[in-house]
Amino acid sequence: MVKETARAVEEFLEREIPTGRVLLLNNSGFGAYGNFPEPGVEELTEMIDVNVRAVVELTARLLPLIKRRGGVIVTVASTAAFQPTAYLAAYGATKSFVQHWSLALNEELRGSGVRTLAVCPGPTATAFFQRAGLKEGSVSDSLSMTCDDVVTAMLKAIAAGRSQVVPGWKNKVTTFLVSKLPKPLAARIAALVLAQFRMKKVAR
Numbered sequence: 555m556v557k558e559t560a561r562a563v564e565e566f567l568e569r570e571i572p573t574g575r576v577l578l579l580n581n582s583g584f585g586a587y588g589n590f591p592e593p594g595v596e597e598l599t600e601m602i603d604v605n606v607r608a609v610v611e612l613t614a615r616l617l618p619l620i621k622r623r624g625g626v627i628v629t630v631a632s633t634a635a636f637q638p639t640a641y642l643a644a645y646g647a648t649k650s651f652v653q654h655w656s657l658a659l660n661e662e663l664r665g666s667g668v669r670t671l672a673v674c675p676g677p678t679a680t681a682f683f684q685r686a687g688l689k690e691g692s693v694s695d696s697l698s699m700t701c702d703d704v705v706t707a708m709l710k711a712i713a714a715g716r717s718q719v720v721p722g723w724k725n726k727v728t729t730f731l732v733s734k735l736p737k738p739l740a741a742r743i744a745a746l747v748l749a750q751f752r753m754k755k756v757a758r
């Protein structure tokens with residue numbers, strides 16, 4: 555499936571936009587809230603396929619084209635990447651994977667004309683929470699950003715040649731502090747916060 559998609563993208567670009575730099579945006583992804591293995595093994599493995607496998611495979615298949623033309627590979631991770639996330643355990647781990655993978659790839663690609671950017675948004679007003687099995691409004695509006703805010707931060711980071719961006723000052727402070735903690739302590743604190751979402755779970 556990813557193979558066919560990559561071929562279709564390549565053919566489209568060669569036919570319709572044969573020159574110029576390429577921006578690959580690895581954005582598709584979803585979360586799944588619950589006590590492991592809730593909400594089910596099929597849902598969890600599909601999530602790993604979309605959040606991790608498709609990102610790595612699509613990028614690998616399109617990389618020769620992007621190298622020929624130059625460009626940027628943007629991958630949407632999350633603030634969930636910065637600590638273990640109980641009740642979103644597999645989701646957080648997929649985001650840690652793509653965050654580390656994107657940063658490592660940026661080093662491998664130095665001097666090639668291709669850069670990568672890991673975007674790590676915090677709560678953002680989209681269909682994400684509902685898809686993850688949580689009620690609308692699970693995260694208070696004061697903590698939530700808009701898609702426009704996140705995209706603006708992403709575009710500024712591309713222009714500045716950065717390899718990672720955490721949009722929003724609240725998310726920047728939280729991720730900075732949490733990254734200083736021992737992982738087991740960060741896991742405990744995140745579990746206490748994320749356990750609150752149990753009250754906001756919806757039937758799937």
Ligand SMILES: NC(=O)c1ccc[n+]([C@@H]2O[C@H](COP(=O)([O-])OP(=O)(O)OC[C@H]3O[C@@H](n4cnc5c(N)ncnc54)[C@H](OP(=O)(O)O)[C@@H]3O)[C@@H](O)[C@H]2O)c1
Nearest residue numbers: 581582583584604630631632675676677678680681682685
């Ligand atoms: N919203 C947040 O609070 C938040 C925070 C941090 C990171 N993120 C990340 O931001 C990215 C975008 O999510 P969003 O917030 O915009 O949520 P969203 O509104 O639910 O959008 C999810 C996107 O992923 C695609 N997708 C979902 N399941 C898929 C599947 N099985 N196969 C192919 N595509 C699939 C959707 O495509 P269709 O529209 O075709 O279904 C849609 O484009 C995700 O990687 C998410 O992990 C979100």
